[in-house]
Amino acid sequence: MIDLSVTRDWSIFNAQAYLQEYYADIGAENLAILDFLVRTLRDVSPESVLLDFGGGPTLYSLIASANHAREIHFCDYLDSNLEQVQMWLEGHPQAFDWTAFIETTLILEEADCSKSSIVLRENEIRQRVTRILHGDANLSRPIQTDVSGYDVLVSNFCAESATEDIEQWRKFVRNITSLIKPGGKLIMSTLKGATSYGVGNDVFPAVNIMEADLNDLLINLGFDRTTIEIDSVPADRPSRHYQGLIFVTAIKAA
Ligand SMILES: C[S@@+](CC[C@H](N)C(=O)[O-])C[C@H]1O[C@@H](n2cnc3c(N)ncnc32)[C@H](O)[C@@H]1O
Numbered sequence: 001m002i003d004l005s006v007t008r009d010w011s012i013f014n015a016q017a018y019l020q021e022y023y024a025d026i027g028a029e030n031l032a033i034l035d036f037l038v039r040t041l042r043d044v045s046p047e048s049v050l051l052d053f054g055g056g057p058t059l060y061s062l063i064a065s066a067n068h069a070r071e072i073h074f075c076d077y078l079d080s081n082l083e084q085v086q087m088w089l090e091g092h093p094q095a096f097d098w099t100a101f102i103e104t105t106l107i108l109e110e111a112d113c114s115k116s117s118i119v120l121r122e123n124e125i126r127q128r129v130t131r132i133l134h135g136d137a138n139l140s141r142p143i144q145t146d147v148s149g150y151d152v153l154v155s156n157f158c159a160e161s162a163t164e165d166i167e168q169w170r171k172f173v174r175n176i177t178s179l180i181k182p183g184g185k186l187i188m189s190t191l192k193g194a195t196s197y198g199v200g201n202d203v204f205p206a207v208n209i210m211e212a213d214l215n216d217l218l219i220n221l222g223f224d225r226t227t228i229e230i231d232s233v234p235a236d237r238p239s240r241h242y243q244g245l246i247f248v249t250a251i252k253a254a
Contacts, residue, residue: 006164006196006205010077015057015084017200019096023058026104028236029245030060033156033189034101036231036247037064038108040187041152044068048151051075053135053142053176054158057084059098059125061154063105066124069152075135075143077162082132089126137162137172142179149181156189161197164205170217177221183254186223190214192232193243203241211246218250227251 023030041064044050050069052061055076065072076082088095102121106113135143137159159172180186191197194206211230219225228250235244 006203008205012202013078013080013204014200014202015078015081016096017202019057019084021199023060023096023101026100029233030101031104032233032245032247034060034064034105035108036189037061037154037187038105040185040247040249041065041068044152044185046070049073049147050152050154051143051147051150051179053153053155053179054137054162055081055085055156056158057081057096058156059085059088059096060101060105061156062125062129063098063102063121064109065152065154066121066128067109069128071130072125072128073131073133073143073145073147073150074129075133077134077136079134082134086132089129089132091126137175138168140175140178142175145179147179150179150184151181152185152187153177153180154187157191160190160194160207160209161204164196164207166207166209166213169207169209173217174221177218177223177252180252182252184252186218186248186250186252188214188248190246190248191242191244192246194241196241198239198241206242209246214246214248218248222253223250224253 048069049071050065051073055074102118103113133143160169191206196203196206218228230248232244232246
């Protein structure tokens with residue numbers, strides 16, 4: 001059922017309210033996301049060129065990625081989100097504080113998580129992120145890039161959190177994954193069984209998908225079916241308008 005109060009006006013997406021709502025603490029959902037990223041990036045070559053598609057105002061996926069990429073490109077649809085990321089990269093005093101996420105990622109990596117190691121990882125992220133781009137999943141060429149295909153593409157809560165229409169969701173995922181080179185890796189998190197999601201007093205659309213929808217779509221889009229791995233966790237608070245989170249990795253057929 002579609003919530004009638006859902007907005008399609010992205011200009012009212014409040015980056016700070018979003019960060020407060022979903023990233024103010026490391027609950028079970030965020031711990032599961034960080035653990036997924038650490039596990040799936042572990043075998044990625046440090047020579048990879050990685051794209052975070054639809055990263056929003058968030059940096060958490062760059063923390064583990066910085067250890068496994070020569071270069072990271074970051075994109076989002078909204079300039080206001082890109083500004084938040086840019087503020088953090090520039091060390092702006094009002095930028096969102098990702099320290100707890102960095103510390104937790106280092107613990108999950110079984111690495112040293114002292115203050116100096118946290119600062120070291122912050123510096124690594126700042127060095128690895130070489131491009132901040134505008135992206136639109138509705139376009140067959142979603143970003144302007146000279147990279148012919150990314151080695152690794154990370155996309156968290158983007159395609160299914162940008163529409164309530166399942167056909168449009170399929171189109172978004174097709175366009176996003178077209179940026180991956182043959183043999184390249186997709187690392188994606190999605191909402192599961194969602195109707196919408198709240199940001200402050202506003203409600204944004206989400207498509208209601210389950211694991212089988214993702215599996216079928218990725219096979220359709222040319223991912224090697226033997227490489228598709230899907231996992232899920234339940235939502236960590238009853239106020240959420242979704243049942244849980246789905247985590248998927250897959251390799252695009254060569
Ligand atoms: C729920 S947020 C996810 C942000 C972040 N990846 C995270 O994990 O928290 C959904 C994101 O989708 C982006 N978005 C909305 N429409 C889009 C489109 N047509 N193409 C690409 N991204 C879009 C929004 O700007 C927003 O940052």
